[in-house]
Amino acid sequence: xxxxxxxxxVSAPAATxxxxxxxxxxxxxxxxxxxxxLLGLLVVFSLxxxxxxxxxxxxxxxxxxxxxxxxxxxxxxxxxVGGFDLSxxxxxxxxxxxxxxxxxxxxLTGATAILAGLAAGLLVAAVNTLLIVVARVPxxxxxxxxxxxxxxxxxxxxxxxxxxxxxxxGGGRVAPGxxxxxxxxxxxxxxxxxxxxxxxxxxxxxVVIVFLTxxxxxxxxxxxxxxxxxxxxxxxxxxxYRALAYVISGLCAACxxxxxxxxxxxxxxxxxxxxxxxxxxxxxxGFAVLGANRPNPFGTLVGAVFLGVLINxxxxxxxxxxTQTFVQGALLVAALLLSYAVAPRSRxxx
Amino acid sequence: xxADVDAPALAVERLSKRYGPVEVLRGVSFDVARGEVVGLVGxxxxxKSTLIKILSGAVAxxxxxxxxAGAVTNPAxxxxxxxxxxxxxxxxxxxxxxxxxxxxxxxxxxxxxxxxALWRSRRRTRAAAREIAAAAGLxxxxxxxxxxxxxxxxxxxRQQVVIARALxxxxxxxxxxxxxxxxxxxxxxxxxxSVGRMAAAGVAVLYVSHRLAExxxxxxxxxxxxxxxxxxxxxxxxxxxxxxxxxxxGTLSTLRHEIRGGGSPVLEAxxxxxxxxxxxxxxxxxxxxxxxxxxxxxxGQTELLEQLYGARRLxxGTLSLRGRPYAPQSPxxxxxxxxxxxxxxRAEQIVPTWSVRRHVTxxxxxxxxxxxxxxxxxxxxxARRTLGDFGVVGPGADAELGDLSGGNQQKVLVGRxxxxxxxxxxxxxxxxxxxxxxxxxIAAHLRERAHDIGLVVASSDPAEILQVADRVVVxxxxxxxxxxxxxxxxxxxxxxxxxxxxxxxxxxxxRENRRAFGLETT
Numbered sequence: 054x055x056x057x058x059x060x061x062x063v064s065a066p067a068a069t070x071x072x073x074x075x076x077x078x079x080x081x082x083x084x085x086x087x088x089x090x091l092l093g094l095l096v097v098f099s100l101x102x103x104x105x106x107x108x109x110x111x112x113x114x115x116x117x118x119x120x121x122x123x124x125x126x127x128x129x130x131x132x133x134v135g136g137f138d139l140s141x142x143x144x145x146x147x148x149x150x151x152x153x154x155x156x157x158x159x160x161l162t163g164a165t166a167i168l169a170g171l172a173a174g175l176l177v178a179a180v181n182t183l184l185i186v187v188a189r190v191p192x193x194x195x196x197x198x199x200x201x202x203x204x205x206x207x208x209x210x211x212x213x214x215x216x217x218x219x220x221x222x223g224g225g226r227v228a229p230g231x232x233x234x235x236x237x238x239x240x241x242x243x244x245x246x247x248x249x250x251x252x253x254x255x256x257x258x259x260v261v262i263v264f265l266t267x268x269x270x271x272x273x274x275x276x277x278x279x280x281x282x283x284x285x286x287x288x289x290x291x292x293x294y295r296a297l298a299y300v301i302s303g304l305c306a307a308c309x310x311x312x313x314x315x316x317x318x319x320x321x322x323x324x325x326x327x328x329x330x331x332x333x334x335x336x337x338x339g340f341a342v343l344g345a346n347r348p349n350p351f352g353t354l355v356g357a358v359f360l361g362v363l364i365n366x367x368x369x370x371x372x373x374x375x376t377q378t379f380v381q382g383a384l385l386v387a388a389l390l391l392s393y394a395v396a397p398r399s400r401x402x403x
Numbered sequence: 404x405x406a407d408v409d410a411p412a413l414a415v416e417r418l419s420k421r422y423g424p425v426e427v428l429r430g431v432s433f434d435v436a437r438g439e440v441v442g443l444v445g446x447x448x449x450x451k452s453t454l455i456k457i458l459s460g461a462v463a464x465x466x467x468x469x470x471x472a473g474a475v476t477n478p479a480x481x482x483x484x485x486x487x488x489x490x491x492x493x494x495x496x497x498x499x500x501x502x503x504x505x506x507x508x509x510x511x512x513x514x515x516x517x518x519x520a521l522w523r524s525r526r527r528t529r530a531a532a533r534e535i536a537a538a539a540g541l542x543x544x545x546x547x548x549x550x551x552x553x554x555x556x557x558x559x560x561r562q563q564v565v566i567a568r569a570l571x572x573x574x575x576x577x578x579x580x581x582x583x584x585x586x587x588x589x590x591x592x593x594x595x596x597s598v599g600r601m602a603a604a605g606v607a608v609l610y611v612s613h614r615l616a617e618x619x620x621x622x623x624x625x626x627x628x629x630x631x632x633x634x635x636x637x638x639x640x641x642x643x644x645x646x647x648x649x650x651x652x653g654t655l656s657t658l659r660h661e662i663r664g665g666g667s668p669v670l671e672a673x674x675x676x677x678x679x680x681x682x683x684x685x686x687x688x689x690x691x692x693x694x695x696x697x698x699x700x701x702x703g704q705t706e707l708l709e710q711l712y713g714a715r716r717l718x719x720g721t722l723s724l725r726g727r728p729y730a731p732q733s734p735x736x737x738x739x740x741x742x743x744x745x746x747x748x749r750a751e752q753i754v755p756t757w758s759v760r761r762h763v764t765x766x767x768x769x770x771x772x773x774x775x776x777x778x779x780x781x782x783x784x785x786a787r788r789t790l791g792d793f794g795v796v797g798p799g800a801d802a803e804l805g806d807l808s809g810g811n812q813q814k815v816l817v818g819r820x821x822x823x824x825x826x827x828x829x830x831x832x833x834x835x836x837x838x839x840x841x842x843x844x845i846a847a848h849l850r851e852r853a854h855d856i857g858l859v860v861a862s863s864d865p866a867e868i869l870q871v872a873d874r875v876v877v878x879x880x881x882x883x884x885x886x887x888x889x890x891x892x893x894x895x896x897x898x899x900x901x902x903x904x905x906x907x908x909x910x911x912x913x914r915e916n917r918r919a920f921g922l923e924t925t
Contacts, residue, residue: 267776269768276765279754286714286746287765288738347756 084344086391091359098366105369112248118361119254120145120309120316125332125339125353126261127305132336132348133265134295135278136185136192138302140199141309141332143207144177146325148310150207153216153320156236160229163236167311174307175300177203182296200329208322216320232318240315250312257308261301261350274298278347334385335360341391359384410473411436412575412607413458413489418467420453420631427453429631430467435576435607440598442618443611445628446650446700446864448835451611454628455580458609459491460484472575488575492565492582500553500561507532507549510568535571559590566597570606577601578609583617584701595621613700615643615902647699647898651865660850662873662890665689669827669857670729674720675710677703681881683719688827688857693850695872695889696861699901703881704861705747708829711859712744713737725826738766743820745813747831752816753804760786760800763819770824785822793818793848810841817845827857834867846870865897879903 099106124141131138151173152166177199184195214220218231242249265271273294276284285291313324338359339345339352363384364377372380411434420428428450435441445451456462458469460478468475471487478484484491500509510532529549536545545564553561562582569577579598583591591614598621602608612618618625619641627635627649635649670688681703688694696704709715711722713731722729724740731737734744743766746752754762760779763786764771771782786800793814798807804815813833820828830849834842849858849871862868868875868889875887877900885900 269772269775269777272761272768272777276754279757280751282751283754284765285734286744286752288735289765290733290735
């Protein structure tokens with residue numbers, strides 16, 4: 054029934070723009086298109102290079118995407134409430150610097166470094182929350198500001214230098230500490246032949262999937278992302294949940310920063326910068342997985358793996374590294390087309 | 404275009420409009436002569452907005468025609484309507500101004516549209532703006548503020564700018580859609596005065612308002628619309644009460660239910676105000692009774708319910724729920740205390756793509772989860788029970804709510820509060836956009852389920868109120884003008900109350916209240 058009152062009722066991304074009804078083929082493409090392409094890529098790469106479909110290479114791919122995936126899971130949570138955390142890359146970089154500084158400059162233990170790293174991530178989340186939830190600055194611009202501020206802060210706490218063992222502190226003094234082997238374990242060790250970073254990624258992914266998909270808090274977060282007014286009128290404390298989303302996003306970025314710091318074994322200036330775009334791409338590619346058409350942690354994981362497979366396979370095929378960014382961009386655009394243009398007008402939520 | 408000097412500026416002839424199966428206008432005919440101010444009144448859903456949209460070219464009529472100065476003009480676009488000489492000033496002032504632009508730029512916006520000059524100069528803009536303002540009779544007022552951003556002006560002056568701009572197109576017909584709805588009485592005066600000046604200059608004015616007192620003052624004739632039909636077309640002088648009667652319909656249907664007195668008080672509101680300028684009043688809702696709140700649009704019903712729900716800051720007074728102080732700071736507080744609201748706008752309560760089940764359990768996620776995880780079986784059971792209780796047949800608990808008919812959507816949004824956890828449910832225009840059958844269903848289910856909780860139903864349509872209420876509170880100007888038992892509600896009595904200024908209807912003074920709530924000792 055179409056009455057005057059019913060107009061302007063639907064505002065989901067699925068229902069706007071070029072959304073239109075397609076045949077069964079369109080529906081299939083929409084649900085399984087991305088997974089089919091991923092499968093196709095795996096087959097092509099395996100046929101072209103026998104080294105590709107080995108257990109070792111699988112672990113290499115997973116290890117290469119573990120940090121991106123953890124960051125992306127955080128971005129996914131921030132997007133479920135209709136927000137967008139642009140500060141995750143800067144957060145990763147800031148945490149790398151803080152952990153390196155704690156161990157190298159102040160000669161403290163790995164456990165202290167981890168705590169300091171998590172605290173640093175929470176600090177970024179706190180600034181985001183203050184700006185977005187309390188001061189009502191729009192999400193994108195607020196987290197953009199946070200991004201700049203913490204990129205700068207990471208430089209300030211290390212006087213603009215990278216932090217490495219035995220670095221010169223000026224005045225003839227040398228940094229007293231070094232990376233704690235227990236800390237480095239996160240970046241280099243393997244358990245049952247699986248890299249620790251991959252295990253951490255799997256645990257965080259499992260927790261985020263259960264939290265977002267099955268818990269009552271996840272239900273509230275999705276309600277806010279779908280229609281914040283409806284969520285508020287149903288008695289959901291919207292601001293508290295939006296703050297929670299940014300805290301989770303900040304903690305995920307902090308975990309990623311700890312993993313990266315442990316892998317690098319030093320605090321590199323700008324180490325986290327590449328993770329923002331990669332994480333956002335993984336999250337957006339995830340929209341198109343199984344026709345979810347909304348931020349979803351399983352899709353995000355698939356998106357991150359997809360990016361890893363692509364880079365790994367292309368590298369094996371000796372495709373020049375400078376074309377990789379373009380290929381990733383094309384993949385993202387294709388996934389966005391699936392989510393926005395091919396999406397059937399009306400979709401069922403689980 | 405052939406313009407006939409003797410023909411009326413506007414002639415609406417047998418105009419009809421249907422949206423799907425719903426016929427919003429059914430053969431509406433009336434005229435507006437040059438220099439005449441004609442009032443257009445009608446309750447919600449009478450068809451006023453549709454008529455205005457057709458006149459302004461925003462929607463096309465299904466049948467009938469519109470003549471402007473004698474020439475048949477069925478405007479298909481807003482530009483066509485403007486070319487034919489129709490200018491419309493819409494209710495929301497935001498729709499007519501560009502924030503950030505100066506007053507002068509806003510006044511001369513039409514020369515920015517296709518066909519205007521390529522380059523603009525500040526000096527020429529200002530000169531043109533001055534001319535426009537002077538033509539509208541407000542040159543002196545606006546001279547000082549021409550270069551200020553429009554948003555710095557008070558609402559009434561912004562409204563004047565919009566009207567002046569509409570007049571600058573030298574329209575034959577000016578349609579004013581509730582131009583004073585958001586203005587204070589003093590601000591309204593200025594708008595009313597300018598309407599008089601326009602008419603004197605020969606412009607035909609169609610003046611749409613819910614404020615009958617304004618209609619009485621400035622209109623030479625009034626057209627009353629009800630259910631898409633012209634009920635009355637009468638010249639001045641008219642009586643506000645008679646207009647209200649015509650809007651409401653000849654006779655209200657007879658009551659079909661037993662009046663219940665209600666048990667112990669569920670909600671006691673003392674000295675509350677619906678609007679800052681409204682008179683304070685008391686409201687008591689008892690367990691097992693349905694309290695209807697009615698009033699002309701804009702009398703403050705929505706504002707009152709939103710305050711009771713914590714969605715809006717309480718303007719004054721104190722609330723208690725089942726004898727305990729109740730001061731909700733947010734809807735979350737209200738829901739926790741056992742209060743539910745079915746809001747006026749259905750779209751504001753629907754999460755796109757979500758199933759019936761998810762909508763039903765959204766206010767009660769905690770009760771439907773175990774160890775923090777949602778229990779879909781429990782959820783489905785609750786959703787099925789809600790669907791069953793409110794007679795929604797067909798779609799199941801996992802159907803997408805947005806795919807249901809308007810009536811069924813409303814049944815779900817109403818029904819979710821009747822799960823045994825509510826002590827008070829507030830319903831704002833629950834029958835809007837709902838077909839007659841679903842309306843009767845919802846009303847019957849509401850009465851059936853109200854036996855031990857309090858219900859408040861607000862509607863600007865008294866017929867809807869009569870269908871559910873035991874007691875009717877009539878609001879006017881943000882206050883309460885009277886109260887009736889539903890079986891004593893007659894059209895005459897109601898019309899009198901709707902047009903009576905609200906009086907201070909407090910039964911106790913503030914000190915007594917404070918003492919009653921233990922906030923002040925004697």
